[in-house]
Amino acid sequence: MGKWLPVLTVILAIFAGWYATVPFMNIKETLxxxxxxxxxxxxxxxxxxxxxxxxxxxxxxxxxxxxxxxxDRPRLPAPHQVALDLWQTTVEKKITSKRxxxxxxxxxxxxxLLGFVIGTGGGILLAVGIVHSRAMDMSVMPWAIASQxxxxxxxxxxxxxxxxxxxxxxxxxxxxxSAYLSFFPVVVGMVKGLRAPxxxxxxxxxxxxxxxxxVFWKLRLPASMPYxxxxxxxxVAAALVGAIVAELPAxxxxxxxxxxxxxxxxxxxxxxxxxxxxxxxxxxxxxxxxGLAQRMTLxxxxxx
Amino acid sequence: xxxxAIAPVISAKSLDLTFQTADAPVHxxxxxxxxxxxxxxxxxxxxxxxxxxxxLRCIAGLETPTGGTLTVNGMSADEARRARAYxxxxxxxxxxxxxxxxGNIKLPLEIMGYSKADQNSRVAEVLELVELSDFGxxxxxxxxxxxxxxxxxxxxxxxxxDILLMDEPFGALDEIVxxxxxxxxxxxxxxxxxxxxxxxxxxxxxxxxxxxxxxMSPRPGxxxxxxxxxxxxxxxxxxxxxxxxxxxxxxxxxxxRAGHADD
Ligand SMILES: Nc1ncnc2c1ncn2[C@@H]1O[C@H](COP(=O)(O)OP(=O)(O)O)[C@@H](O)[C@H]1O
Ligand SMILES: [Mg+2]
Numbered sequence: 001m002g003k004w005l006p007v008l009t010v011i012l013a014i015f016a017g018w019y020a021t022v023p024f025m026n027i028k029e030t031l032x033x034x035x036x037x038x039x040x041x042x043x044x045x046x047x048x049x050x051x052x053x054x055x056x057x058x059x060x061x062x063x064x065x066x067x068x069x070x071x072d073r074p075r076l077p078a079p080h081q082v083a084l085d086l087w088q089t090t091v092e093k094k095i096t097s098k099r100x101x102x103x104x105x106x107x108x109x110x111x112x113l114l115g116f117v118i119g120t121g122g123g124i125l126l127a128v129g130i131v132h133s134r135a136m137d138m139s140v141m142p143w144a145i146a147s148q149x150x151x152x153x154x155x156x157x158x159x160x161x162x163x164x165x166x167x168x169x170x171x172x173x174x175x176x177x178s179a180y181l182s183f184f185p186v187v188v189g190m191v192k193g194l195r196a197p198x199x200x201x202x203x204x205x206x207x208x209x210x211x212x213x214x215v216f217w218k219l220r221l222p223a224s225m226p227y228x229x230x231x232x233x234x235x236v237a238a239a240l241v242g243a244i245v246a247e248l249p250a251x252x253x254x255x256x257x258x259x260x261x262x263x264x265x266x267x268x269x270x271x272x273x274x275x276x277x278x279x280x281x282x283x284x285x286x287x288x289x290x291g292l293a294q295r296m297t298l299x300x301x302x303x304x
Numbered sequence: 305x306x307x308x309a310i311a312p313v314i315s316a317k318s319l320d321l322t323f324q325t326a327d328a329p330v331h332x333x334x335x336x337x338x339x340x341x342x343x344x345x346x347x348x349x350x351x352x353x354x355x356x357x358x359x360l361r362c363i364a365g366l367e368t369p370t371g372g373t374l375t376v377n378g379m380s381a382d383e384a385r386r387a388r389a390y391x392x393x394x395x396x397x398x399x400x401x402x403x404x405x406x407g408n409i410k411l412p413l414e415i416m417g418y419s420k421a422d423q424n425s426r427v428a429e430v431l432e433l434v435e436l437s438d439f440g441x442x443x444x445x446x447x448x449x450x451x452x453x454x455x456x457x458x459x460x461x462x463x464x465x466d467i468l469l470m471d472e473p474f475g476a477l478d479e480i481v482x483x484x485x486x487x488x489x490x491x492x493x494x495x496x497x498x499x500x501x502x503x504x505x506x507x508x509x510x511x512x513x514x515x516x517x518x519x520m521s522p523r524p525g526x527x528x529x530x531x532x533x534x535x536x537x538x539x540x541x542x543x544x545x546x547x548x549x550x551x552x553x554x555x556x557x558x559x560x561r562a563g564h565a566d567d
Contacts, residue, residue, distance in 0.1 A: 200394050203366055207392040208415045209385060222402045301402035302443040
């Protein structure tokens with residue numbers, strides 16, 4: 001149990017910091033609301049309050065602190081508000097409802113998984129090509145690196161719009177952006193993994209007069225497994241980010257990205273936080289699943 | 305039949321090899337001529353950098369000489385490699401960590417297309433030969449360094465090659481383990497009729513094992529002495545205390561010293 005203590009400590013510290021920040025972030029709106037309801041607040045002029053530092057407002061209106069945790073549209077929602085919203089939008093809503101976070105989560109997850117499969121498959125194929133062909137090594141790698149220097153936020157709307165104009169929309173464009181983000185770590189990791197066997201191991205196969213294909217299946221591929229799983233973990237998280245980013249310009253307010261976007265349109269910070277938390281949970285679960293697959297595979301290979 | 309009438313298994317004539325490196329060319333082998341006969345156990349000894357590994361790799365077709373001729377089983381070294389004429393044992397065992405010991409020994413058999421049944425019987429046979437029968441199902445990390453090296457020798461013995469090339473196979477092992485493995489190797493050699501080329505930098509090891517000792521010296525790498533051992537084929541470990549043994553060891557040491565004197 002010793003290893004959980006530091007983890008718990010950090011979590012507690014984060015929550016404590018979060019709760020401590022809430023009053024300062026929400027004090028202005030809270031005071032305005034209280035004033036409308038007839039309370040006496042200092043200073044009583046909205047303009048003076050706008051220019052006053054939050055710290056001073058909290059100190060002068062300490063009676064208002066509990067109310068900062070119970071705002072309808074808080075600038076920074078308290079953890080329990082996010083938790084309540086999550087409960088309401090996942091457990092208490094039918095999953096077919098447009099207000100169900102499970103519904104939106106599934107939309108994002110399906111794009112993530114499809115993109116991840118495409119990106120991983122493409123990444124592995126590219127890596128195999130790069131390792132076996134000097135021409136591909138020289139020509140593909142620079143482009144793969146260059147592709148990652150273009151901000152995804154800039155390229156995502158272009159991909160969406162272009163694909164839309166040829167009649168492709170919904171899942172596929174999002175999956176493509178996911179794939180775009182997830183293929184790169186897989187390429188880099190697999191190239192490294194497929195090149196992991198040293199000169200002696202390659203010479204040994206040469207003494208058997210092994211074919212290139214035999215070298216690949218018997219040596220390079222098994223040797224690359226630990227590298228593959230390390231990149232898959234990064235790749236799946238990148239795929240999720242890609243799917244969410246792709247949902248921002250996609251319109252339609254679908255998926256976790258859509259929830260975040262509508263949340264910011266209507267000042268619904270709680271909604272944004274809920275979507276964020278669910279995205280984080282999804283990412284954690286995906287990485288965990290890959291970790292599980294990694295342990296099972298490497299254990300079966302005797303590599304643990 | 306006179307010895308000269310027997311066709312050599314490995315025959316090098318005026319072999320030369322210069323590595324073109326970034327700074328200066330390295331003359332790794334100069335005018336190396338040597339015949340190795342069927343059933344010979346030949347040791348190559350010399351200070352590091354004298355071209356022992358390079359010569360062995362030339363025989364294996366892993367390095368291409370820049371001059372001279374080299375035949376293995378009457379073919380060029382590269383043809384012999386394609387014909388799988390030899391098993392090669394590297395200094396490091398180099399077993400695949402994701403394969404069991406049996407799986408590692410099967411590797412060349414799978415590549416060479418032996419049938420499943422044949423693979424299994426051959427694995428059992430060579431495991432017996434290197435006294436690892438109980439360890440076929442273990443993974444390499446579960447074995448000691450000496451056992452791993454024995455497994456790698458078994459891997460080189462599993463297919464039908466009558467030449468065994470060994471590059472300091474016991475160099476990384478302690479002396480007690482090494483003595484034992486030397487004894488086993490001699491036994492194995494006597495039982496299998498293989499022709500063995502063995503690189504070492506230990507004088508006792510060279511003298512104990514070999515029918516022929518090739519002394520080499522560096523810069524440029526060349527042969528300075530070839531000693532035919534008068535020791536009998538049957539060699540208990542205590543043969544190392546006999547006057548004959550000490551005399552050969554002395555001659556090897558002299559050869560090594562002479563090579564150094566030119567520096
Ligand atoms: N691939 C190579 N490229 C350049 N120089 C090499 C290469 N392989 C070996 N050499 C050089 O050739 C010489 C002989 O090396 P080697 O055969 O490994 O010696 P030994 O095995 O006797 O210690 C050394 O000087 C070494 O640095
Ligand atoms: Mg060497």
